[in-house]
Amino acid sequence: MKVKCIVSYDGSQFSGYQVQPKKRTVQSEIEEALTKLHKGNSIKIFASGRTDANVHAVGQVFHFETSLTIPEERWPYALNSLLPEDIVITSASYVDEEFHARFDVVKKEYRYIINQQKTQDVFKRKYCFHYPYELDLHSIQKACSLLSGTHDFTSFCAAKTEVENKVRTLYSIDVKKEGNDVVFSFIGSGFLYNMVRILVGTLLEIGLGLKSFEDIPAILEGRDRRLSGKTVPGHGLYLWKVYYDN
Amino acid sequence: MKVKCIVSYDGSQFSGYQVQPKKRTVQSEIEEALTKLHKGNSIKIFASGRTDANVHAVGQVFHFETSLTIPEERWPYALNSLLPEDIVITSASYVDEEFHARFDVVKKEYRYIINQQKTQDVFKRKYCFHYPYELDLHSIQKACSLLSGTHDFTSFCAAKTEVENKVRTLYSIDVKKEGNDVVFSFIGSGFLYNMVRILVGTLLEIGLGLKSFEDIPAILEGRDRRLSGKTVPGHGLYLWKVYYDN
Numbered sequence: 001m002k003v004k005c006i007v008s009y010d011g012s013q014f015s016g017y018q019v020q021p022k023k024r025t026v027q028s029e030i031e032e033a034l035t036k037l038h039k040g041n042s043i044k045i046f047a048s049g050r051t052d053a054n055v056h057a058v059g060q061v062f063h064f065e066t067s068l069t070i071p072e073e074r075w076p077y078a079l080n081s082l083l084p085e086d087i088v089i090t091s092a093s094y095v096d097e098e099f100h101a102r103f104d105v106v107k108k109e110y111r112y113i114i115n116q117q118k119t120q121d122v123f124k125r126k127y128c129f130h131y132p133y134e135l136d137l138h139s140i141q142k143a144c145s146l147l148s149g150t151h152d153f154t155s156f157c158a159a160k161t162e163v164e165n166k167v168r169t170l171y172s173i174d175v176k177k178e179g180n181d182v183v184f185s186f187i188g189s190g191f192l193y194n195m196v197r198i199l200v201g202t203l204l205e206i207g208l209g210l211k212s213f214e215d216i217p218a219i220l221e222g223r224d225r226r227l228s229g230k231t232v233p234g235h236g237l238y239l240w241k242v243y244y245d246n
Numbered sequence: 247m248k249v250k251c252i253v254s255y256d257g258s259q260f261s262g263y264q265v266q267p268k269k270r271t272v273q274s275e276i277e278e279a280l281t282k283l284h285k286g287n288s289i290k291i292f293a294s295g296r297t298d299a300n301v302h303a304v305g306q307v308f309h310f311e312t313s314l315t316i317p318e319e320r321w322p323y324a325l326n327s328l329l330p331e332d333i334v335i336t337s338a339s340y341v342d343e344e345f346h347a348r349f350d351v352v353k354k355e356y357r358y359i360i361n362q363q364k365t366q367d368v369f370k371r372k373y374c375f376h377y378p379y380e381l382d383l384h385s386i387q388k389a390c391s392l393l394s395g396t397h398d399f400t401s402f403c404a405a406k407t408e409v410e411n412k413v414r415t416l417y418s419i420d421v422k423k424e425g426n427d428v429v430f431s432f433i434g435s436g437f438l439y440n441m442v443r444i445l446v447g448t449l450l451e452i453g454l455g456l457k458s459f460e461d462i463p464a465i466l467e468g469r470d471r472r473l474s475g476k477t478v479p480g481h482g483l484y485l486w487k488v489y490y491d492n
Contacts, residue, residue, distance in 0.1 A: 008368050008369075010368045010371075056369070076365055080365065080366070085371055087368070088365050090364075090365050118336075119322055119334050119335070119336045120326070120334050121334075122256045123373055125332075
């Protein structure tokens with residue numbers, strides 16, 4: 001049987017999602033818990049994609065094969081009792097054998113949260129990027145409209161990114177103020193390496209007036225990483241939701 | 247000159263507020279930073295009161311004497327640059343020589359936050375008590391009305407509490423739902439050892455129907471710790487605000 005799980009994790013104490021020798025990663029912790037549950041039979045999981053060190057997830061999705069016949073609604077409890085406290089399975093369901101957590105992704109939502117309190121909010125220091133500078137949200141919103149749609153995002157991914165086709169579609173980009181926070185939401189067909197963090201870095205520079213929203217078309221057309229803004233830190237980033245058909 | 251500071255801290259990594267030999271405490275970290283700033287001259291701070299291990303503060307207040315002539319608004323920056331990331335000075339001001347952070351307290355506000363999400367919210371695991379059980383908030387509110395006012399709170403403090411006079415005044419107790427959280431707020435003249443945590447433990451038992459709000463008068467009159475509810479964990483508790491005259 002194939003199980004699909006939704007998992008939330010606090011990325012602070014992980015060297016990212018993917019297994020790496022001698023590093024604490026989300027994947028290795030989950031596989032270890034599953035292997036324990038399967039009495040030592042090694043279980044491999046397949047996620048919608050990776051996340052980097054310090055990056056969080058509210059709704060990461062993975063699947064795995066099991067021979068156990070645990071009722072759907074008991075899977076989260078069974079796994080959470082074996083997982084460390086910074087990983088929580090929030091739901092599980094049995095799915096078709098054809099389902100694949102990575103290949104079947106239709107779209108993904110990432111959020112990036114900055115906190116604008118004058119002094120650092122101690123309770124959010126690992127969960128938001130502290131950025132206490134005045135931002136022109138109106139200009140940022142105009143830049144967001146220019147970034148939505150289908151574009152070659154070469155200027156908005158890490159220079160060393162090896163994937164060839166850098167055309168992606170951003171279905172929506174939203175920015176909203178929530179108390180002392182500013183929350184950026186990106187829903188897209190797929191995201192290149194560091195894409196959200198470079199998009200946010202660029203939007204913040206526009207918000208400060210260091211760049212103009214009118215620069216966006218030229219930045220996109222230039223296809224050069226040096227034209228866009230700085231990469232903001234990982235700890236403000238959340239893989240929020242992964243969408244599949246049905 | 248005397249400086250009054252407001253400080254916020256994440257209690258997770260501290261053995262409480264007060265200096266203890268070989269333990270990491272909030273007081274010792276702040277005194278160490280201040281002593282560094284005063285080129286090795288040892289500085290002692292005086293807070294509004296202690297907080298226990300894992301208990302947080304949004305608005306703890308302390309004062310100290312200084313010979314430095316740093317402008318008021320620069321004190322937070324000067325100190326924060328020397329403090330660990332789980333302590334943040336949010337404001338500072340010069341005050342009269344007569345001011346005392348502990349003896350001049352007029353009232354204090356504590357908050358206690360429970361999170362009712364079905365599975366643990368990983369981002370709040372150190373900042374809320376996870377309590378995913380259905381609560382009758384109406385009964386809890388009725389119990390709150392019966393607890394407000396001036397009472398002998400012997401039944402609501404740790405049995406070993408040594409202070410003799412256990413009469414305190416609760417000016418207000420509020421309970422409100424905020425998304426998946428339930429936030430309890432207590433404003434009072436003063437609080438006995440573990441008082442807020444025992445009050446919340448009792449209110450939760452009333453919310454579950456294990457106790458009735460109608461039991462409150464008898465619990466108060468009985469002056470016996472065994473009559474009230476369990477002590478809830480420290481990590482849901484916040485010293486929210488300390489009030490002084492002016």
